[in-house]
Amino acid sequence: MCEANAYLLKGEQEELFLEKVDRVIPQNDQLILENIFGQKKIIKAHIKELALVDHKIILERNDQ
Amino acid sequence: MCEANAYLLKGEQEELFLEKVDRVIPQNDQLILENIFGQKKIIKAHIKELALVDHKIILERNDQ
Incomplete structure (x- = not known):
């Protein structure tokens, strides 16, 4: 399976x-x-990187 | 390896x-x-779906 984990950026940290x-x-947004x-x-967010x-x-x- | 192929929407079609x-x-854009x-x-495009x-x-x- 080729799924990925999504992390949310909190400052410099990546939170699962x-x-x-x-x-x-x-x-929309x-x-x-x-x-x-x-x-x-x-979530009201955008993809920063894959x-x-x-x-x-x-x-x-x-x-942010 | 868990890479994916990127397709560009052309009307109803998906083009590799x-x-x-x-x-x-x-x-930016x-x-x-x-x-x-x-x-x-x-490419000047956005992600429509993963x-x-x-x-x-x-x-x-x-x-578009």
């Missing part, structure tokens, strides 16, 4: 937001994330 | 833009994509 993410759908377990999270070989999705809040 | 993408970095072979492409289990990154041009 949702693990084993399958789908990410940007919608939000991101809808869904993982392989069917768990769904919505590093798929490292299984990482880096998110940054829109109000 | 870059295969085996490792990194995607949004920068562009996306910088880099694949596992070190090939780099820059479907990582299907190894797909769907891009849409900004002028």
